[in-house]
Amino acid sequence: MTYQNYSLKQLQQIDAAHHLHPFTDHKEMRETGSRIITHANGPFIYDSEGTEILDGMAGLWCVNVGYGRDELADAAYAQMKELPYYNSFFKCSTPTPVLLAKKLAEIAPKHINQVFYGSSGSEANDTALRLVRHYWVLEGRPEKNRIISRKMGYHGSTIAGASLGGMDLMHKQLGGAVPNIVHVMMPYAYELALPGESDHDFGLRAAKAVEDAILEAGADKVAAFIGEPVMGAGGVKIPPMSYWPEVQRICRKYDVLLMLDEVITGYGRTGEWFAAQAFDVEPDTITTAKALTSGYQPLSALLVGDRIAATLVEKGGEFYHGYTYAGHPVACAVALKNLEIIEREGLVERVRNDTGPYFARALQERLGGHDLVGEVRSFGLMGAIEIVKDKATKERFLPAGSAAVLVRDHAVAQGMMLRATGDTMILSPPLIWTRETIDIGCDRIARALDLAEADLHKR
Numbered sequence: 001m002t003y004q005n006y007s008l009k010q011l012q013q014i015d016a017a018h019h020l021h022p023f024t025d026h027k028e029m030r031e032t033g034s035r036i037i038t039h040a041n042g043p044f045i046y047d048s049e050g051t052e053i054l055d056g057m058a059g060l061w062c063v064n065v066g067y068g069r070d071e072l073a074d075a076a077y078a079q080m081k082e083l084p085y086y087n088s089f090f091k092c093s094t095p096t097p098v099l100l101a102k103k104l105a106e107i108a109p110k111h112i113n114q115v116f117y118g119s120s121g122s123e124a125n126d127t128a129l130r131l132v133r134h135y136w137v138l139e140g141r142p143e144k145n146r147i148i149s150r151k152m153g154y155h156g157s158t159i160a161g162a163s164l165g166g167m168d169l170m171h172k173q174l175g176g177a178v179p180n181i182v183h184v185m186m187p188y189a190y191e192l193a194l195p196g197e198s199d200h201d202f203g204l205r206a207a208k209a210v211e212d213a214i215l216e217a218g219a220d221k222v223a224a225f226i227g228e229p230v231m232g233a234g235g236v237k238i239p240p241m242s243y244w245p246e247v248q249r250i251c252r253k254y255d256v257l258l259m260l261d262e263v264i265t266g267y268g269r270t271g272e273w274f275a276a277q278a279f280d281v282e283p284d285t286i287t288t289a290k291a292l293t294s295g296y297q298p299l300s301a302l303l304v305g306d307r308i309a310a311t312l313v314e315k316g317g318e319f320y321h322g323y324t325y326a327g328h329p330v331a332c333a334v335a336l337k338n339l340e341i342i343e344r345e346g347l348v349e350r351v352r353n354d355t356g357p358y359f360a361r362a363l364q365e366r367l368g369g370h371d372l373v374g375e376v377r378s379f380g381l382m383g384a385i386e387i388v389k390d391k392a393t394k395e396r397f398l399p400a401g402s403a404a405v406l407v408r409d410h411a412v413a414q415g416m417m418l419r420a421t422g423d424t425m426i427l428s429p430p431l432i433w434t435r436e437t438i439d440i441g442c443d444r445i446a447r448a449l450d451l452a453e454a455d456l457h458k459r
């Protein structure tokens with residue numbers, strides 16, 4: 001029996017009775033019911049009532065090539081028939097992860113040539129954490145095991161991912177985080193820059209927080225610094241261009257490894273294959289997932305730089321770590337085809353030269369002047385809209401986050417899916433968006449802002 005035999009109401013009832021959702025208040029959801037998305041095509045998703053919604057979030061920052069790609073389904077089908085699964089433990093391999101690793105080494109920054117697979121971004125960050133600590137043990141410096149991360153960073157939802165991340169609400173529910181991880185300030189100029197401080201200077205000051213944390217611990221105790229090049233789930237926080245080169249300089253000065261979490265920014269979103277290239281830094285690890293398969297299969301790839309890889313190989317000894325589905329042949333077949341599509345359609349260049357700059361202008365010109373909008377910002381095809389009560393003072397509506405949720409709900413009703421995080425609306429559309437799609441999206445958001453403003457005035 002397929003889902004078409006069920007009414008929306010029935011599906012919602014079954015969902016409520018049996019399905020625990022991620023990041024959800026289940027009491028609240030049982031009162032409202034879930035929205036059931038049944039199919040999708042190109043940039044649009046459709047719910048069980050047939051409502052068409054423009055997907056401004058590419059699923060969850062992942063469907064970069066858009067929905068309905070037969071080629072990806074065909075790649076999965078062919079691989080499933082030939083070899084649905086075999087592991088990459090015990091000196092075995094299958095062809096597709098091998099070929100994908102070669103492809104990833106080609107598109108990654110030059111000094112990165114190795115790949116460790118998993119199924120999710122969280123898993124890849126667990127691998128990254130264990131790998132950098134293992135590296136320093138192999139180097140004979142086991143005391144160098146502290147990791148510096150950032151407040152409001154998001155690195156996943158496993159215990160290691162949540163510990164690396166800087167989300168207080170997640171930490172509170174952990175009941176004990178992975179030890180020796182500290183969090184420093186984020187490069188979020190809109191709220192944290194001092195009056196009169198230039199963007200450049202703010203970037204250097206935010207980077208200095210990393211140096212201060214290294215000095216406080218002692219450089220001989222610090223293994224690595226980890227950060228998202230552009231913070232995603234924390235609110236599309238775009239650092240000043242001075243930030244990453246300065247963080248890299250500091251890491252090199254104190255012999256601290258640099259780990260980038262590109263689970264969102266990887267595979268074209270910033271107008272480069274990786275944001276490391278956009279910010280011109282050479283990290284020791286790059287965590288990737290999501291758009292590696294455009295979300296058509298669960299797959300992550302931790303890209304490992306030559307420095308760490310050389311030590312692993314030269315010193316030898318087993319790295320006691322790995323997942324059953326590491327290098328899953330079907331997921332890797334889909335990833336290979338997905339990267340081929342991104343390349344063939346020139347999606348990375350399109351974001352860099354056309355849709356990225358157009359998106360920035362459209363957000364600014366069509367939404368930036370709205371009374372509810374304190375700031376719009378974007379980097380490639382990631383965008384944010386700050387919702388404020390007062391543009392001049394940056395005062396927010398109370399309770400915190402409520403106005404953004406109102407805008408989001410109106411936007412969805414207008415046929416536009418975007419996300420509210422705190423008082424920030426965030427956007428991360430599929431890379432297939434054209435100028436025309438950007439215009440449609442902005443029109444719908446503008447209408448949502450007007451409707452939300454009217455509601456807020458009635459309060």
Ligand SMILES: Cc1ncc(COP(=O)(O)O)c(C=O)c1O
Pocket residue numbers: 119120121122123125154155156157161228232233261262263264289290
């Ligand atoms: C930057 C970043 N790292 C890690 C993760 C975790 O990935 P996953 O949900 O696939 O475990 C996410 C998910 O949104 C992310 O945005």
